[in-house]
Amino acid sequence: MDKLSEQYSHRLIFAYQAGALLVLCVSMIWCMVFVAYGWWELAATDVVLAIVSFASLLLIRARRLTAALVVSELAFLAFILGFCLMFDTPTANAPRVTHLYLPVLAMLGYINYLRRKSKFQLAVVAACLASFIFLSASNWALPFARPVPDEIRFVGTWINSFLATAMVCGCIYVIRLEFTRQKGMVRELQQAMRNDELELFLQPQINNAGDIIGAEALLRWKHPQRGYVAPNVFIPLAEESGLMPLVGGWVLKDACRTLASWADDPVLSRLTLAVNVSASQFAVSDFQQSVLDTVAFYGIEPSRLKLELTESVIIADMEPVIAKMNALRAAGIRFALDDFGTGYSSLSYLRRLPLYQLKIDRSFVNDSTENQHAAGLVRNIIQMGRDLGLVVLAEGVETTAQHALLLDSGCHEFQGFHFGRPVPRETFEAAVQAAAVHAQAGIPQSARS
16 A cells, blocks of 8 residues: 555544544443433443444454444444434423434545445435434434433533534544545646656566466556555546546557567567556547557557457447547557456447457456356356457466466466566566576476566
């Protein structure tokens, strides 16, 4: 994890830890008050709340932030609803106040949505807001409700109102920090392209004989102060800010520059280089011409360049996509369909596309040796690719067992940590040259390291 992502995660973790600890302490204090007055039902509810808070703290300390959020959000929502309808019912002397924590819970869900977008978080936000409106606008309670005694309600109204307001202010502050962080990163990413802070790492791609036949170019950002920034931090920001066509153009140029530098080397000149193309980059009107111009400028062999598209790119606007692909394929550039099986896989569109390669998504490979159904699915995908006349590559291969299963199933090519991690270009080139020397010396592939 890069330092920027680490700093942001620590900030979030601290905020959630502080919130969970505060709820734990407050619930235990109220539990002792209720025990002192002999109100055992109320004391039991605070014990439940304390247990949920403590469980959330344990999950956060174990670095399982997502699990902690799921547990706490659902449990706190259920607790607030139950407590409001059973105990915190409005009276002539005091209003209902526990529902004031629902906006806090909604804001926490939104903060986590900014960190990792999901329909679950949106559903939590919607449920919290809908519950808040209902509890604020009505006096409805369960028929068997047991209202909190007024002598406690008076004190609790002030305490809960103060705490809920303070928590809302804290959430607003965290959201402001997140937006400020994103804007700052966008500016820094723009500067990174000007200051040559971006670089391509290469991950080897292997054929069924165990030879390195190419690589996938993976973008890295080497920040002068923070070190390497993880792609899952800055790539989404580039997409959201509209910078992805510029970033993708830089990647394409550097990949072609790399292929040009390999052209005169008898070993490296045989390699292919795969480049990922985003939907926003592919949608640019002059994308096709910019690729052809870049290939011509560096004078590379077009067949050495592979453009990897995801299914979402293709499905978005089929006819223009096919037209662009056909024009580039006519020039000799090859196409690979990336992350196959995770989108809208359909034989009808696969048959229409000028594809060269089908890449099996790592999620299928990961489960292939643990689950017979997953193994069968992988075999079917490989057979389908072969039937369509495509070269099938499995990515995310991490174990010998996975490699053996894929080989036995007829897979053509492989990529993953089992064969090599993404490394700087110089390191990759040295590894390829060393493998070529070993091959010439007759050293078996299994003995190479």
